[in-house]
Structures are given as structure tokens and as C-alpha cells.
Amino acid sequence: MSRSVIVLYVSLVILFISIPAHAAFGENKTITIPLGASNPHFETEAKFWYLPPVVTINNGDTVTWINSDNEIHTVTSGKGVDRGQFAQGKMNGTSDGYFDSGPFKPKDSWSFTFDKPGTFYYFCTIHPWMNGAVVVSNAIPDFATDAQGNKIEKFPVIQYSQGREIEADLTWEPHVILTGEKITFIFQFYDPQNSKILSPIEYHYSIVQNGTELFSADGATQFSGDYKYFIFKNPGPVEIKLEKIGGTDLSVVYSTIVFQNPSEVKTDIPIIQPARNIFLSQELQTVFIGPPIALLVFIVIWAKWGDKFRKKSRNITEKKSAI
Ligand SMILES: [Cu+2]
Incomplete structure (x- = not known):
């Protein structure tokens, strides 16, 4: 066995056994309604009305709201009013009907499982x-599936040509394919009757997504197998085809799903106003409130006890001159 064959074997084994890491389905997130949320004024203890004010979850995840305030609250889908509107007398938000906890008491909690993205x-x-x-x-599963969403239990995925003349083994890494990520496809051909690797052998390789051929090339295995790289731009089901195997009409087709890479998702991240504007209130304290208060205190002290100080100092100077 030549050295390059051993190197290829070792790298194939490493790729076959490596496990992708992605978040599991149906996770839970907790949001707290903080103390002071019922107080719309700047001196409220709450930093935000709900903590954290914005959470990002996967479809199918459950969010639990815990009422840590000392008043009854609701969690109602739709848009409330901002503090400015409330100050001008706008008292009612607009519910959109997707979810509504109804009023729940301090220390109680309420949960909702999200069943659609948005x-x-x-x-x-x-x-x-x-x-x-x-x-x-x-949601992105933590396992690979075929185009119909069935879990792929084992890599490499083994397919046979129609009359079982050829066995073709295909693996890809990472197993869960995300847009914008470099994917390595590795394949080998066997003679299933004799359990023998077929190499070198010619093939035609192509990737089809949503009816469009994204890539195609003719190739021939060297050593024991071959590999190709690909980066998917769009999510959706894909087919990986190995055709004209050994210069014949024999072919195999694999399918899987490409998921939108969460890091590429451009969601309009909502802006939620803080319960108290810490920056503004500190500015107010130091720049606008601080110096006038200090001046006022000084004036009061001076007006009340200023005479005493002046008299004392006069007495001292008089005593000094007397000595
Ligand atoms: Cu409330």
C-alpha cells in the first residue's frame, strides 16, 4: 500500500467518525418580568420591561416568562405603546392574537411554544x-436528513445502482449542511458481489438544487476514492448524483437538505426601549442637577452660618492685633 493511499484512508476514517455540533430541537428559554416593570417612570428599578428584552430562539422552542415583579402582568403578542405615547394618554396596545397569557400573578410563570419563524x-x-x-x-437539526426530512442514521450513505452492480458510498462533512460553509463530499465505489473497491473508476458528478444543476464535472477516482468541495448559497433540498459510473449508464442519487446559516440570517432585530435610560439619567444628574444643587447648598450654608464664620475670623484678627 503506498503512502498516499494510507493518508487518504486515515482522512476518510477521521471524516466518517467526526460528529457535527448543532443545537438540539425544543429548547427552553426564560424571560423575567423584573421588579419595577409596572412603573413607567425613569426611577423604576427595572432596566428593561422584560429581561432579556429580545430573545432569539429556534422554531419549536418554548419560552417561559416569570413574573418577578410585585404586580400582575400579561404577555400578549402585538405592539404596546412607548413611554412617550403613554405619557400623552395612549393607554392601549394592539394585540395581534398569536399568543396571550392573560393576567398572571407575581411569582407565577407562563410558557408558550413558538411554531412559526418570524x-x-x-x-x-x-x-x-x-x-x-x-x-x-x-430550526436546524443536529443530525443530517434526506430531502424528505428522514434522519440519516449512518455515514457513509450507501446506495446501489439499480441492478446492484455498483455500490457507491458517500459521506459529507459537516453532516448538517449550512449555507456559506465549505462542504467536503467523499465517495468510493465498490463491487458488492466481491466486496472490492473499484478504483480507478470514472464517474460524472453533479449537484442539483430546486431543479437547477449547481455543479457538474467528470472525474475518475485515484487511489481508493475521491472527494469534492462545495459551498451552497441557498437553503433547500439538494441531490448529489454520481452517474456514468465506470463509463456505463449506472448511477446513484443521494439527497439531503441545506439549511440557512443562522449567521447569515438578516433578521430585523427589534429595538426595545430600556425601562430606564441610565445614560440620560446619569447625564442629568452630573451635568444638570449636580452643580445647581451644590450651588444651592453652598448659598444656604453661607446665608445661614456665613455671619458666624465672618465674625469668628474677625475676632481672631482682632485678638491677633490686640496681642
Ligand atoms: Cu404589566
Whole structure:
């Protein structure tokens, strides 16, 4: 066995056994309704009305809201009013009907499982300035599936030509394919009757997505197998075809699904106003409130006890001159 064959074998083994890491389905996230959320004024203890004010989850995940305030609240999908609107007398938000906890007491919690992707705003119907948002993206499984969504239990995926003349083994790495990620496809051909690797052997390789051929090339295995790289731009089901195997009409087809890479998703991340504007209130304290208060205190002290100080110092100078 030549050295390059051993190197290829070792790399194939490493690729076959490596495991992709992706978040599992049906996770839970917790949002707290903080103390002070019922108070719309700047001195409220709450930093945000709901904490965290924006959460990003996968479709199928469950969010639980815990009421840590000392008043009754709701979690109602739709848009509330901002603090400015509330100050001008706008008291009611607009519910969109997707979810509504109804009023729930302090220390109680309420859960909702999101069943569709999108950006969902919500508010409290009792305190409509309380706004939050949940961004739901399409779930990415932690296992590979075929185009119909059936879990691929084992890599490499083994396919036979129609009359079982040829066995073709295909693996790809990472197993769960995301857009924008470099995927390595590795394949080998066997004679299933004699359990023998067929190499060198010619083939035609192509990738088809949504009826469009994305890539095609003729090739021939060297050593024991061959490999190809590909980067998918779009999500959706794909077919990987190995045709004209050994210069015949024999072919095999594999299918899987490409998922939208979460890092490429451009969701309009909602902006939720903080419960208190810390920056503004600190500015106000240091620049606008601080110096006038200090001046006022100084004036009061001076007016009240200034005479005493002046008298004392006069007495001292008089005593000194007397000595
Ligand atoms: Cu409330």
C-alpha cells in the first residue's frame, strides 16, 4: 500500500467518525418580568420591561416568562405603546392574537411554544409601555436528513445502482449542511458481489438544487476514492448524483437538505426601549442637577452660618492685633 493511499484512508476514517455540533430541537428559554416593570417612570428599578428584552430562539422552542415583579402582568403578542405615547394618554396596545397569557400573578410563570419563524413583538395589556420581542428562526437539526426530512442514521450513505452492480458510498462533512460553509463530499465505489473497491473508476458528478444543476464535472477516482468541495448559497433540498459510473449508464442519487446559516440570517432585530435610560439619567444628574444643587447648598450654608464664620475670623484678627 503506498503512502498516499494510507493518508487518504486515515482522512476518510477521521471524516466518517467526526460528529457535527448543532443545537438540539425544543429548547427552553426564560424571560423575567423584573421588579419595577409596572412603573413607567425613569426611577423604576427595572432596566428593561422584560429581561432579556429580545430573545432569539429556534422554531419549536418554548419560552417561559416569570413574573418577578410585585404586580400582575400579561404577555400578549402585538405592539404596546412607548413611554412617550403613554405619557400623552395612549393607554392601549394592539394585540395581534398569536399568543396571550392573560393576567398572571407575581411569582407565577407562563410558557408558550413558538411554531412559526418570524419576529414577534409582545406587550403587557395592563402596562402597555412594557414591550418585548422574540425572534424565531428556522430550526436546524443536529443530525443530517434526506430531502424528505428522514434522519440519516449512518455515514457513509450507501446506495446501489439499480441492478446492484455498483455500490457507491458517500459521506459529507459537516453532516448538517449550512449555507456559506465549505462542504467536503467523499465517495468510493465498490463491487458488492466481491466486496472490492473499484478504483480507478470514472464517474460524472453533479449537484442539483430546486431543479437547477449547481455543479457538474467528470472525474475518475485515484487511489481508493475521491472527494469534492462545495459551498451552497441557498437553503433547500439538494441531490448529489454520481452517474456514468465506470463509463456505463449506472448511477446513484443521494439527497439531503441545506439549511440557512443562522449567521447569515438578516433578521430585523427589534429595538426595545430600556425601562430606564441610565445614560440620560446619569447625564442629568452630573451635568444638570449636580452643580445647581451644590450651588444651592453652598448659598444656604453661607446665608445661614456665613455671619458666624465672618465674625469668628474677625475676632481672631482682632485678638491677633490686640496681642
Ligand atoms: Cu404589566
